[in-house]
Amino acid sequence: MPRNEPLQVFEYESLRVGAVKGNTKFQQKHFKALVKLNELHGNKYFTVGYKKITFQQYVGVLQVDDLCIEVLPKADRNAAKPGVWRNVLIDMLKATRKLKVNQVEHANVTKQSKHFLDIYFEWYLDEVQKLIHQGLIKKYDRKQGNLTILKGKLVFAKQISQNLVHKERFYTQHQVYDKDHLIHRILYQALGIIEQFTRGGYLYGKCKSIQLDFPEVKAIQATAATFTQLTIGRKERPYTTALEIARLIILNFAPNVKSGSEKMIALLFDMNNLWEEYVLVQLKKAVQNKEYRVLGQHSKTFWNGISIRPDMVVMKGDKTEFIIDTKWKIIDQHKPSTNDLRQMYVYNEYWQSPKAILLYPTNEEKEFKIKEFENIEGRGTHHQCGLGWIGVIKNGALNKEMGKDLLKLLAIE
Known part of the structure; x- marks a missing residue:
């Protein structure tokens, strides 16, 4: 979905329905969608008033369909300087290892003009592309299905329900050694989310190219519990960064929240924690x-x-x-x-x-x-x-x- 110019607001600032910046307008449908998103996260991101939301200490980016909202930190009462504070936020996230921005930016896109989400998306695409070039790992995985030979363990309940009249088939549970395993299913799910949010943008082609190079895997809907099932050993260690970004993208994506049709993603960070971590990093260095x-x-x-x-x-x-x-x-x-x-x-x-x-x-x-x-x-x-x-x-x-x-x-x- 193509994105308009982002609406930039500061923490503890309010955004009213009808607010306009350039060709971007905060509409009633956006307001309703964000209220639902806030409810899903314990109403911690902002407080809701009459046709307005007031942001709290969470900074970062929200996107609802074509609307992108950047929530910026601010540590003074002087005139707002969104460009400066946007770069401050990006540099703080880099210093605390919550973000990686390549030194060589995209040929025609500077860090300042990029959508904040695109910085994360590009980082993720680069990580997955690097894994593909290195060679994606194979893992053992349990699979169930109808086979013409007895392989593995017979699943009696499914055998009776599906193969009562097909004596030549065996419904089994067996192990396979291939690239269709949980790690790759998670990575592919995150690629699908990025595809939805980059249509019309410069990253869309790159995302589609990586999807074509990616092996065919079973579609899943990963949750927080899914990530607890992962075991990262020596073989899986190169996947660590990609999985961390995938976790951030997947768990903060809200497709069709409740009865609405808007797709949303929110990458927001508690500024209290970010400030603490940045000071700690700098003090340890000193x-x-x-x-x-x-x-x-x-x-x-x-x-x-x-x-x-x-x-x-x-x-x-x-x-x-x-x-x-x-x-x-x-x-x-x-x-x-x-x-x-x-x-x-x-x-x-x-x-x-x-x-x-x-x-x-x-x-x-x-x-x-x-x-x-x-x-x-x-x-x-x-x-x-x-x-x-x-x-x-x-x-x-x-x-x-x-x-x-x-x-x-x-x-x-």
Whole structure:
């Protein structure tokens, strides 16, 4: 299906029915389809009002038939710069390995003019094409069917129901060694979805060519449970990336949602998680040649099997130096929420850390404030909490020196 110019909105912005950009209009049918999609995902992507949707912290791309909506992050209150923030999002996804963009772009299509979905689709097509050139693997697979020879195990129920008058046939379950197995069925299903969303675009021909080169496999409708059945060993390891993208495409595709006829796909990422992961990647890179190390996803049991986990723990040897918790939000008058402060106090206690930092995004110069928690009678002050801000954009692009900037902020040499 050919796509028009995308509608670009920022997180926490509203989109009303009738909104127009260029030759693209947000219509009532799009609104109804997105409401259904949101319901399928626990109403987490946006809130619904009267003929409008208000986006939450999820950024990325949504497509309903010919309508493409790009939801962009934004870490300031200044004039919107969609082009800059679009590239910031793409570069963040690349840095956290959620996206791969070739250095050499398509001959006549730049990263800026590509639909966001096409970047993912092209990555997937390149991965599948590479697998075909390397040679697709064969696997053993169980199959059932009528044969003229007894091969494998006889399926008695089917034999009686189908071959009662055909004594020359045997309904069996047997093993075959070929390319028609679960991995290839998943990959082919994702190719079919891409075919639907690239008609009229430059990727359509490439997709059809790959489909023609792909072996004939049984059609399936994969679900989240299907992917749990996969076993990835040494032989299947080259398929890892392709399967990860296929999973993203298949599980976020909603054909004919409920009673509607619109086909939809939503590749959306929680900006809170993306910000945390990007800061972690940059900070780990910055301390590589220093005596510090950075731990992410480091949890401790808190109560009755419940764990707590700060975003980052900065250690020097066996001693905790800093606890860092990232917050993708703009706060007024340097006042964090009470819950955030309580959380940092607990982190300091459990990790025996002298300092905790609440880290926010910004594009302005802001003072780094660190302050001791108030005296607790009989215990005195023994740790502190600071508010820090790190610039997201530098020289018109994503700040790729963020780790070094953070070390300066923390006064780590």
